[in-house]
Amino acid sequence: MSDMYAEDEFDAQVEIEPGDGEAGDIKSLRRAASGKKKLEQELAEARRQLAFVRAGIDPDDPRMRYFVKGYEGELTAAAVRQAAIDAGFVQAPSENQAAQAVQQAQDRVTIASAGAAIEDSSEGAALSRMQAAMEEGGLSAMLDVARQYGIPIGSEM
Numbered sequence: 001m002s003d004m005y006a007e008d009e010f011d012a013q014v015e016i017e018p019g020d021g022e023a024g025d026i027k028s029l030r031r032a033a034s035g036k037k038k039l040e041q042e043l044a045e046a047r048r049q050l051a052f053v054r055a056g057i058d059p060d061d062p063r064m065r066y067f068v069k070g071y072e073g074e075l076t077a078a079a080v081r082q083a084a085i086d087a088g089f090v091q092a093p094s095e096n097q098a099a100q101a102v103q104q105a106q107d108r109v110t111i112a113s114a115g116a117a118i119e120d121s122s123e124g125a126a127l128s129r130m131q132a133a134m135e136e137g138g139l140s141a142m143l144d145v146a147r148q149y150g151i152p153i154g155s156e157m
Helices: 002-013 021-054 062-070 077-087 095-112 123-137 139-148
Strands: none
């Protein structure tokens, strides 16, 4: 019943003028075509912007705006990048720069891991640490090391 009510309400709101069928259809088709053209233009502009961004060119950079505005070539990242290099807007990366970038990344990893120690958590390492703690600090030191390794102590069970 509720579906019929909704349809009746909708039908009551629609006004149909006699003799206006063809003119209304043509107007709606023209509006749809105009909307489609606008969307196609927006899509083409978005694809163009994406090609520049993928090529590593910032379209908002004031220096690059001239290049972006004047570029009329193929809209692939490689073609745009090569055209920017050829026009002198972007420098081509040299092999030396690439090697330096790799070296800098390795240096950052080395610096980040400096001071880190690899801890042996095997059973043998635990036993040798407990034995060393027993020799240095007695029973309480050995029990502390055992707790660090998660070994349950009889009084704590």
